Amino acid sequence: MALSKIERKYRIRKRIRKVSSGTAERPRLSVFRSNSEIYVQVIDDRKGETLAAASSRDKDLAKAKGTKKEVATLVGKAIAEKCSKAGIEKVAFDRGGNLYHGRVKALAEGAREAGLKF
Template sequence: MGLSKTDRKLRIRRRIRKVSFGTESRPRLSVFRSNKEIYAQVIDDNAGKTLVAVSSRDKGLEATGTKTEIANAVGKAVAEKALKAGIETVAFDRGGNLYHGRVKALAEGAREGGLKF
């Protein structure tokens, strides 16, 4: 019998994490997507600390429209916060999701905001 959808996603997530590792000079931009919300964190894996975190649930995020438009706004917000913290380049971790739809919109928003992957 084949893998379930969650087992497949977990396997892909582990495979991505082997390659994508956040350091102090190049932290990891981790994306988590639920059915309703989207979350992004910039993480230094060496120190085990989250440097910047933004989600679609944040009160300061003035985003309306479709879930894809909100994901784009979250990407711009995480880029803005990261640049204020002195972070310019990141390693993108899509978290087992396909690079399509909301995950892609978040990545493009972060690039528009000034982050380099």
């Protein structure tokens, strides 16, 4: 029997996390996408701490009007700005089991535009 969408997503997520790990030099940029919101964190897995975070529910971005993809681009720019303030230039992109398409792709492109390197 075929896997459901959710089972497939969690299987991909486990496979990605086996090989990708965030360090102090190159932390992991983790994306979580719900039906209505998008969240992103920059994580140092060795210390087990979140270095920066942004989401579409932040006060600045919650007022933003537009499509979900446009808001995701703004979230990508916001996380890149927070990373630059924290002195982070390079990250390892963790799409969290989502396809690199739509809002996840828009977030990544927004972060790249703002100067973050994957």
